[in-house]
Amino acid sequence: MNDGAPFGTIAIVGLGLIGGSIGLAVQQALPAVRLTGFDADPDVRCRAQTRTLVHQVTGTLELAIRDADLVILCVPVRAMGDIAAQMAGVLKPEAIISDAGSSKAFVADAIRAALPHQPLVPAHPVAGTERSGPEAGFAGLFRNRWCIITPPDGTDPEHVSAVSALWHALGARVEIMDAAHHDLVLAVTSHVPHLIAYTIVGTASDLEEVTRNEVITYSAGGFRDFTRIAASDPTMWRDVFLSNKHAVLDILQRFSEDLTALQRAIRWDDGDALHAHFAKTRGIRRSIIDEGQDDARPDFGRADHSA
C-alpha cells in the first residue's frame, strides 16, 4: 500500500476495452500502483504492451498474478471460471479477486468454485462503448459512470472498501448491491436492450424487398441508434445472455407482451392507447439527462446539429 492507493500491485487479466481502460485509468489516477497484465491471446499481449495499457504485460498468467494484491478479471463472463482455476495455488493468500463482468451471480459462483478460500469482491463498471480490443480503451471510460459492487455474504468489509476506493479513484460512482438484484436491474437497463438491438439490426439486414444499402442510407430515422450497441463484442454478449438467462428471459417475456399490446393498438386504430404510452416514456429521458447519464444535446452531440 502506498500514497493512499488501496493496492500496491494490481494484475489485470484480459486486456480488451475494459481491462485496457482500467489500466490506463489506474496509471493516470494512481501512479504509484504497480500494474501487471495478461491476455490469453499473444497478439493482444503485444498490442497491449505497445499501448502500455499496464506497466508490464507478462507472457504467462502466473507471472502477472503471483505478486498481485488485487486481480481484476476482465474476460468474457463464461471464461472466468477457467481463469480462476488456473490461478489456484499461484496467488498470494490475501490477494483479492475482483472482475468487471456484466452478470454477477454466475461469475461469483464460478470464481468461488475454483478459489473457495480467496477473498472475492465482484464488481461491474456500467460503462462501455461498441468497440473492443486493446486499442479501444481510454482512461476516461469510467468517469461519472457507476460501478456496482456485489460482495457475497460474509465478505470482509475492508476488502469491499478497498475495491470501492479503487473505483472512486478512477472517477466512478460506487453502489453496493445484491448480485441477484444487480442481474435483474442490468437485464433491463443493458442486456435486453442489447438483445433487441441485435435482433432488429438482423431483421433489417434479412429483408427481401429492402436492400441493405437502403437500410444503411436511411438509418438516420432511428435505426442507427440501435446499430451502435449491436456492434458490441459478440463473445462478451453471448456470455452475458447465457450467464444471466433467468432475468433476461423474464424481462424479454414482459417486453414481448408490451410490444404485442402496442401492435394490437396499431392494428385496431387505437390512437389513444398509443398516445398515452408514448407520452409516458418521454419523462424517463429527461430524468436520465438530469442524472448525468446522457447528453442533453439533440442526438447526444453528434456532428451537424448546430448552425
Add this chain to the structure above:
Amino acid sequence: MNDGAPFGTIAIVGLGLIGGSIGLAVQQALPAVRLTGFDADPDVRCRAQTRTLVHQVTGTLELAIRDADLVILCVPVRAMGDIAAQMAGVLKPEAIISDAGSSKAFVADAIRAALPHQPLVPAHPVAGTERSGPEAGFAGLFRNRWCIITPPDGTDPEHVSAVSALWHALGARVEIMDAAHHDLVLAVTSHVPHLIAYTIVGTASDLEEVTRNEVITYSAGGFRDFTRIAASDPTMWRDVFLSNKHAVLDILQRFSEDLTALQRAIRWDDGDALHAHFAKTRGIRRSIIDEGQDDARPDFGRADHSA
C-alpha cells in the same frame, strides 16, 4: 423565382421541429425567398415569430398560403387531409403542395382527395431529433441527411426538380422513390425502431422489482440509447404508426420471429447461434459510419470519452 431559388414565396404550415428547421435553413441558404408560416396553435405562432422561424407568421392559414408558390405541410400526418381541405379555393392554381411527413402513401392520398387538381410533390426529410416544438428547430438539421421525394404517377418533372432543388439548397441529399417502397423502407429504418424503443422504455418503467430510479441510474449500459428516440413527439408518432400500419405490422411480425429465435437460443444454451447472429450485425454499423449517417466516435461523441 429569383436568385436561382426555385420558389419566390414558400409557406410553411406547422411550425414545430421540422417546419421551424426548414424556415431557418431557407433563410440561411436562400435569403431571397419570402417565407410565410402558420400554426393552428396561437402559442406556437407567437413563439415561432419570436424566433423568426419564417419572415411572417400569419394569424390565419389563408394569409400564409394565398401568395405561396410552394406550401410545405409540416403537421402530424393524419392532420394533413384536414389542412389540405382548408386550403381548397385559396391557393394559387399553380402552387405546389409538398410536405415533410414520415409516411408517404397515406399522405398523398389524403392531400389528393382534398386538392385533386393541385400540383403535389410529397417529400420526407429523414432527419430529426427527440425534441419538438418551435424552439427545437435549427438550420443545420438537414445537412448531409437524405430527403426522399415520392411523386405520384403523372407528376410534372419540373415540379419534382424544383422541390429537389430546394432540398439540395438546404444541404440534403435527394432520392426519388415510389411511395409504397418508401413506406416499407422507413418502417424498417425508423418506424419499428421507434416502436421498439417506446416499448422497452415502458417495460422498464413498469417493473415491480426494479425501481424507476435504478433504471435511470444504470441506463448507461445500453438503455439510454433507446430513451432518446422514445422521447420523440407522441402525436407525430401515433400518426406515423396508424398511417403506415401495413408495413409496420409486417416488419414487427418479422422482428418478433427473430427475437423469439434468439430467446430460444438463450433458453437452450445455443451459444453458437447467438455468436453467429451478433457477429453479423457488427458489419452494418461500420457501413452506416462509412456512409456518413453516423459518428464513428464511441458513443457518437458524447461527453466523457477522451482523456
